[in-house]
Structure formats: C-alpha cells, structure tokens
Amino acid sequence: MTRPLWAVLPGGIDDPAAPSGGNRYDRTILTLLAGGVAARDVHEIAVGGSWPAPAGPARTALSRALGDIPDKSDVLIDGLVACGVPDILEPHHRRLRLIVLVHLPLSDETGLRADEADRLRAKERAALHLASAVIATSETAARQLAEMHDLRDVAAAVPGVEPAPPAAPTPDGHRLLCVASVTPRKGQDRLVTALERDLADLTWRCTCVGALVRPVPHTSANIHFTGPKAGADLSSAYADADLFVLPSRAETYGMVVTEALARALPVLATDVGGVSEALGLAPDGTRPGLLIPPDDPVALAGALRRWLTEPELREQLRASARARRETLPIWAGTARRICAVLDA
Structure with a gap:
C-alpha cells in the first residue's frame, strides 16, 4: 500500500494574481503524485507569510500542523516554509520523515544585506540538517546546497515542461x-x-x-x-x-x-x-x-x-x-x- 504524504506549502500557491515557478512546480508535482504517477494519498497544509520564514500566527499554525501529523509519516516541505524555521522543525525531525524541497536558497535572494544573508544561510543550514532528504530543482542547485551546507546527498528533480505548439517567427525577430x-x-x-x-x-x-x-x-x-x-x-x-x-x-x-x-x-x-x-x-x-x-x-x-x-x-x-x-x-x-x- 502506498504511504500517505503530507505536503507543507506556502500560502497562496494557487493565487492567479501571484504566479511563480515554484508554485507551479509544487502544484504540478502534487497533482501527479496523487494521480497516475504514484497514486499517493496527499494531504496539503498551506502556511501563510512564508518568506523568508513563517512569523507570528503562521509559526503557531505550522507548529500545530506538524504536531498533528502521525509519527513516521512522509512530510514534503517547500523550502520557503522550512528553511527559515529550524526551531519549529527540530521537535519533529526524529518522529517524522522530513523531505525539504528547495526552489531557491534563502541567501540567494537579491538585495539582502550581508548580515541578513548570513543569518538566513545559517537558519537554512540548520533546517536542512534536520531533514531526512533534501531535493533541489536543478543539478546546479543540488551541488550548491551540498557544498554550502556540507550535506552528503542532495537529490535533483529538474522541472518538466508541458508540450506546446511552436511560435511562428517574424523575419526581423523584433x-x-x-x-x-x-x-x-x-x-x-x-x-x-x-x-x-x-x-x-x-x-x-x-x-x-x-x-x-x-x-x-x-x-x-x-x-x-x-x-x-x-x-x-x-x-x-x-x-x-x-x-x-x-x-x-x-x-x-x-x-x-x-x-x-x-x-x-x-x-x-x-x-x-x-x-x-x-x-x-x-x-x-x-x-x-x-x-x-x-x-x-x-x-x-x-x-x-x-x-x-x-x-x-x-x-x-x-x-x-x-x-x-x-x-x-x-x-x-x-x-x-x-x-x-x-x-x-
């Protein structure tokens, strides 16, 4: 029997006013995991205010949601939720199988002060060392995360793409x-x-x-x-x-x-x-x-x-x-x- 999967996602993943590659990746993968590819019983948990980490009521909601998940369950957590809150993950990392999906290392966000980038990098390192597995969305990112955080093995799951008809070019390419x-x-x-x-x-x-x-x-x-x-x-x-x-x-x-x-x-x-x-x-x-x-x-x-x-x-x-x-x-x-x- 296929094991159930709990998926912890940023709030607004399906908001048409704020589309992102990470949101589309998450939604597409969860649909396939619940469908013909894996037929898993997928339970979704959405966490608002998730960059660079849930705060205030969202932290409380995340902690409570993780506490409600049965022992020894598989929990796939989007890195935008997980990587900034190692303190919330720590009480659960031995009883749950935490798999963190990293779309973008937190410290790679443009415009961060050096001290802020260092702080986020340290939190991310602590969070990823609590995970049973880490998945990145490119081979390049997998190598970067492994080197940055001294991780032994980071899996890469490169995004797919939907077939589409070819565009008709104009002669001057303008x-x-x-x-x-x-x-x-x-x-x-x-x-x-x-x-x-x-x-x-x-x-x-x-x-x-x-x-x-x-x-x-x-x-x-x-x-x-x-x-x-x-x-x-x-x-x-x-x-x-x-x-x-x-x-x-x-x-x-x-x-x-x-x-x-x-x-x-x-x-x-x-x-x-x-x-x-x-x-x-x-x-x-x-x-x-x-x-x-x-x-x-x-x-x-x-x-x-x-x-x-x-x-x-x-x-x-x-x-x-x-x-x-x-x-x-x-x-x-x-x-x-x-x-x-x-x-x-």
Missing part, C-alpha cells in the same frame, strides 16, 4: 518577451536600460509578463509591462514572440526557459545558477540561445543587437531551439524522481 515576476532578482531593470539606452536606433518591441512586485520605470512606448498572465493568455504571449529574454541576477533553474523552448523560441539569458542547464543543447551540440554575464547591460545590449541585426544568427538559434524542443524534460519524469526519494 518581438522580445520576458516572463518573470518584476523584482530586482529577475533583472528587468537591466533589460529596460539596455533597450532604451543602447538600442533606440533599432526596431523592437519588448513585452514583460509577470506580477509587478517592484515596477521598473521606463519611457519607451515599445516596452510593455502587462502584469501576470496564465493559461491561454500566457500561451498567446509566447506565441507572439521571437526571442525570450531572461536577465536574472539569480536563478535556480529557470522554468520559463524550457517553456520558451517548448515553443521553439530561442533564449537570451544570464548565465546564473541552473539557467545553462535549463537551456541545454540541441542533439547536434549547438546551444538554442545566448548566455551572457549577469548584471551587465552592455553585454545584454550587445547580444540583443546581434539578434536584431544578424539574420544568420537568428536562423541558427531558431533551428537549434526547434531541435532542443524535442528533448525537453517532462513532468512525469520529475514526479518519478521525487517518488524515488520518497520511497528510498
């Missing part, structure tokens, strides 16, 4: 798309700077899709911040693009990269975290996009200029993206990897 919450970590400010300062002489249109957590000032009428989109509206945004741009300062994997590749869209992204892993290679060894250093508007502007002015480069990257589209990971594989950890 339609640029960025899909990410508008925050300093995602780097839309660098994209706006590159476009307005260095590429005003060229024809382009840039659409930024994502929750406006910290809006970016801009003056060009060719830059559009749409707010969050989902479902058919998000699919339409991908279909109406030529190049996907992700100028992040930090990224564990970059699910939107594979979502763009599923539409055969080439990708221009910063080489941070697991982005190069998500971008991958086509079967012939070519890369379906361009990687640049993070936080470098000059490099970003140069790569965009190449894309907009070099037809041969556009065709090469488009061909590579079409080929890479056929080799992308699927969600069932992600769920099976997590099942292997749960069943170990």
